[in-house]
Amino acid sequence: MSRREVSMPHGAGAAFIRRVAALAIVLGAALPIYLLLKQAVTPEIESFAWPPLWLPRRVTAAHLESVFTVVEFRAAIIRSIAVALVCGVSATVMGAMMGYAMARSRWGRRAGMTAVTATRLLPMTAVALPLALAFILIGLYDRPSAIGLALVHSALALPMTALVLFPAFLAIPLELEEAAFLDGASPLRIFMTIDLPLARAPLAAAFILSFILSWDEFGFALLLQVTNRTLPPLLYYYTVFGDVGAASALALLMMIPAICVLVALRTVLRGALMAGSLR
C-alpha cells in the first residue's frame, strides 16, 4: 500500500474521477460564457423565457452592432482602455520601485508590508466616500478623461504589483548586484541591466493584472464617473435598467482582454504566480 495514494489518486478509477472533475471545471467556466453568447445574439424575449431555452430560436446581430455604433458604448470602450493602460503602466512602475525597496532593505520591507496589509484590510467602500468628496473639491470628479479614476485604480493596484514584484526582486541574489558594482556599474545601471531584465516575466504579470483590475473595477467607477462612464458601470446600468441583449454583448467584449491574456501568456503568468505572491 502506498502513501502517495493519499495525496494523489492513480489507477483507472482515479483517472475517471479526474476526468469528471476536469469536465465539471470546463463546464462551470463555459456555461456562463455560452449563456452570454446566446443572449448577445438572440432577441431579448428569449433571454427571459420560461422554461429557459438552451438553444437560440432566432438570431440577431443588432446587439453586437450596437456595441460599436452607439456613441456611449464607443466612448466607454475607449475610456476603459485608457484608464486600464494608465493604471497598468503606473502601478507596474511604482510597484517595481516599491517591490525593489521591499526586497533590498529591511525598513522598506516593514513599511511596504504595513502599507499593503492596511490597504488590504481597510474597506474600500468606506474609503470611497471621503475620496468622492475630495475629488469633487479638487475637480477630479467625473472628468471625461477619467484621470481621477485612473489614479484611484493605480493606487488600488499598487499593493498587488508591489507584492508580485517583491519576491521577484528578492529572488535576484544580492551578489549579482555586487558583482555588477565591482564590474564598475552605477546603481541605476545595475537596476536597469540586471534587476529589470531578470524580473521580466513578473513585470509582465504585474502589468496584466493591474490592467485587468482596472478594466473590471466597478465600485469606484460607479461612484466617480457618474456620466462619463467606463464599461463596468455602463454594463450595470444596461443590465438593471435596460437592455439585456446589449449588456450581454458588452459583457462579451469585456472578456476579450482576459481571453487574449489567458491564451497568450498563460505560462508567464503561471510562473509569476508560482514564484511567489499573488492573491
Added chain:
Amino acid sequence: MSRREVSMPHGAGAAFIRRVAALAIVLGAALPIYLLLKQAVTPEIESFAWPPLWLPRRVTAAHLESVFTVVEFRAAIIRSIAVALVCGVSATVMGAMMGYAMARSRWGRRAGMTAVTATRLLPMTAVALPLALAFILIGLYDRPSAIGLALVHSALALPMTALVLFPAFLAIPLELEEAAFLDGASPLRIFMTIDLPLARAPLAAAFILSFILSWDEFGFALLLQVTNRTLPPLLYYYTVFGDVGAASALALLMMIPAICVLVALRTVLRGALMAGSLR
C-alpha cells in the same frame, strides 16, 4: 564608499528622509479617516462648505445614533456580518482543501493554478450578468438571508484563500506526513494533527482576508441584493441619494473589523504575507 548605501540609506540625512516618508504614509492613511470622523459628527451643511472646514464648528450625535436605531441599518449590519462569516468559514475550509491538493499533487497544482488564473483574469462585472439571471431563475436573488450573496463571496474569496494556504502547505515537508504515516497515523489523522496545526497562522490570515473581502464587496451586493441590502450598497445609496452624515457614520462602522484585525493580528498577518502569496 559602500554599496549598501545604494539599497538602504543611512546617516543623518537618510534618517530625516525616512521620517518624512513615514509621516507622509501616516497622514495619507489618517486624513480620510479624520474626514469621515468629522463628517460623522457634524451637520451635513459643514461637509460641503467651501472653502472646506478642517475643524468642526458644531457637533451632533444624530448620525451615529441613526446607525443603531434605523431598522434598515441594523438589518444591514447583521446581514453583512452573517454573509462575511459564512464567506470566511467556507472559503477558508474550501481553500484549505484546494491549497492542500495543490501542495501535494502536481495535477492539483496545475488545475488549481489554471482555475485561479482564470477567475482572476475574467472580469467579474461581465460574469455578474448571467449570474444574476441564474439567481433569478433558481430563486436565490435578493433573499433576506443573502445566502446567494454569501455563496458568491465564498467563490470570489476561494482563489485567494487557496493561494494563501497553498504555500503554507507546500512549506510543510512531505517527510513529516511520511513520518506520521510510519508512526501509524491515518491520512485524515495526519491532516488534522500535522498539517492543520502547522498552518494555523495562514489559516487565520485566510479567514480574516475572506471575511474582509465579503464585508467590503460592493458590485455583486449591489446587483444581487436589491432590497435586502448589505452595508456597502447601503452606504452607496446614502452617499449618492441622501445623507452624507449618516453615510460617514456607516463608513466608520465598516472600518471597525479592519482596525481590530490590524491591531490584534498584525504579526500573524504579516507572517502569512511574508511566507508566500497574497495579492
Added chain:
Amino acid sequence: MPELVIRNLWRGFSSGGGLRDISFEVEAGEFFVLLGPSGCGKSTLLRLIAALDPADRGAIDIAGTRAGHGAVAMVFQNYALYPHMTAFDNIAFPLRLMKLGHDEIRRRVAACARTAGLSIDLNRRPAELSGGERQRVALARAIVREPRIILMDEPLSNLDAQLRASLRVELKRFQRDTGRTVIYVTHDQVEALALADRLAVMRAGRIEQIGSPRALYDAPANEFVASFVGQPPMNLVRARIAPDRKSLLAGDSVLRIEPPAGAPDEVILGIRPEDLSLDADPAKVAIETTIERAEFSGARFLVVARFGSAYLLTESVEPLHTSERRRFYFERSRIHFFDASSGRRIPWADPSP
C-alpha cells in the same frame, strides 16, 4: 531465518532512479548499509522497504511477513520531527496512536529517551534542540514502537564534519545496545566503511556488490566498486597483455607482471594509493613516473604522478617536486585486474595472493 528478504524487486521511474531486479537478505541485528552515488536508487529502495512507495514487481518480506506499518521505523535525513510538538510528544506520538495509557506512555518514552542517550528536558521543541539532540529524539521516536527494522536515510548528512564523526560513533553504539536491525543509506563511503557490518554498493538501480567492508575494499567485484570505495580512490590504468602473456603493456612501458589465467587481452589494472611506495625493493614491481604535482596536506603530501598517459594518485611523507622523475614500487599481489570491456574483476587463479 533472515529479518529482511528482498526478492527480484523492480521499480520504474520516469525520471530515472528506479530499481532493477534487487535481491538480498539482511540478518537480524545486522548493521546493513546501502552505499552509492546520488540517483543510484538507494533511497528509492529504502522507501519501498518502508512501504512509502509501491514496488512494480517483487517481494519484500520482513521477518516472514509482508512489509508495512509497524514492522519498520525510519529516521529521516532531516529527522522529520513534528515542529509543533515537544520532544516528549514527538516520541509519544506513535504510542498515542496505539491508544496506550498515560503511565505506560510516560514509562516507554522515558526508557527510549534513555536508550537514545537523551538527557535533555523533553518539554523543549525541536527548534530549541541542537543537531545532535534532534537526532537522538528521532532515534527515540523510531524505537518507541519496537519495530523489527530501523531504516536510516543519510541521518548524518546535514551535520558538520566534527559532529558527524561523533554521532557516527553514537549511532553504532545505539545499534549495538538495542540489538535492532538497521538499514542505513549513505553516499559517503567513509561512513559506510566505518558503520557497516555488511554493505551493498549500488549503481543505476542495481546492486554491484554485497559484502563486509574489508571484502569490498580488498576484492572489489568490478571497476565501479573499486573506484567508489576508498579515499583517495584506487588508481585504474588501462593495459594490454603482451603476446607472451608474461608481462603487461601500459602506455609505452612494460610491466613484468604475469596476468591471471583467463584474463582477456585488454585489462584495467587497479592499484590503491597506499600500495605505492617510494622505498626501493627489488622484490617489488617498479614503475617510472614523472611527478605532476604534490599538494601539502599536513601529515602527508598528496601526489599525482604521470605514468604514460595515466595519472597515479598516491601519498608521500617527503615533499616531491613537479617534473621530478621518481620510481614507485608495489607488490605484485596488490594489483587488481579488471576486464576492460565488462569492468568485472579477474581473480588471481592461484591462492598465493
Added chain:
Amino acid sequence: MPELVIRNLWRGFSSGGGLRDISFEVEAGEFFVLLGPSGCGKSTLLRLIAALDPADRGAIDIAGTRAGHGAVAMVFQNYALYPHMTAFDNIAFPLRLMKLGHDEIRRRVAACARTAGLSIDLNRRPAELSGGERQRVALARAIVREPRIILMDEPLSNLDAQLRASLRVELKRFQRDTGRTVIYVTHDQVEALALADRLAVMRAGRIEQIGSPRALYDAPANEFVASFVGQPPMNLVRARIAPDRKSLLAGDSVLRIEPPAGAPDEVILGIRPEDLSLDADPAKVAIETTIERAEFSGARFLVVARFGSAYLLTESVEPLHTSERRRFYFERSRIHFFDASSGRRIPWADPSP
C-alpha cells in the same frame, strides 16, 4: 612594495562576525588564503577589501592607492554570473561599462577565456554550463579588467568533492599563469594548505597566525591553530609539570619529557596523530593506552585510544580491538607545548627540535 596593506582594520557587527584590529600585508603575485570557521570574519574582511562594505576604522591600501573600484575583482561563492546574459556577455560586461570598442572587447574576452581554460561556445548561458565551466567564466570575468587583486570567496564550496579537487588544481595553475595576487577565503583547511603560499588563520574577528602552510602545521602559534589545521586534528592533552621539572603528569601517568624552559605549571601537550606509532622504539616516549574503537576506513584504521581521561586520535594499518591495551610511541621533539591558560605556544628553548 606590497600589493595590499591592511592596517588596524575594525568593523563592528551587531550580529557578530565583526573584525578586530586586523593588520597584514600581501605581496604581489602571492596566493594568500584567509582560513577560519564560519563566523570568524573572513568573508567580512574580503568584503571590506572589495569595498562592498565600509570599515569602521583602519586603512586598506591597494598598490599604494585606497581600496575601491577597478583595483580588485571578485569571484563569488555562487559565481554570480548574470543569468540572462551569455558567457560572452558576462565576460564582456566590465569592458562594455568601460565603453571599449567592439573589436577590442572581442579580442580581450577571447584572450581571457583562453587564460581561464574556457573552450566552450561562449554564446551559451550560465544555466547551460557545468559547475566547472561556470567557475571558468567567473575567472575570465574577474581578470578581464586586469585588476591588481582577485578576491575569491569559497569558490569551490558548492561543488562535489571530485570536481573540487580538480578545480583546485586548475585554480592554482590559473593563478600561476596570470601572475595575479589572489586572496582566497575558505573554511576548509585541506583547501587552504593545498593552495596557499601564505595563509592567515582567523577566529572571532582576529588573525591568530600568518605564515606558510608548513610553518603553521609544524609550529602552530596557539591551541586553536593547532586544532584547526590538520586532519585528523592534533591531539591535545592537559598536563601538569612535575615539581622537579623533569617530567609531566597527565591524568595518572608520568611522562618522562623535560618541558621547555619558561613553561607554566599547567600546559597542554599537542601531538599529531601521524606522530604516534605502534612500533616499539626505546629512544621514544611510550604511553600506555586502552583502545576505545578502531574504525575501518580502507587503507588505515582510524583509532581512538583512551589515555587517562583524554582521548587520542591516530591511524593504524593493523586492526585494533576495542578494550585492547596498546603502547604508542612518539618522539620527544614532535610534542607541542601550549600554555594551558592563554593557549599560546611555548617554543623549545634549545635549537635541537
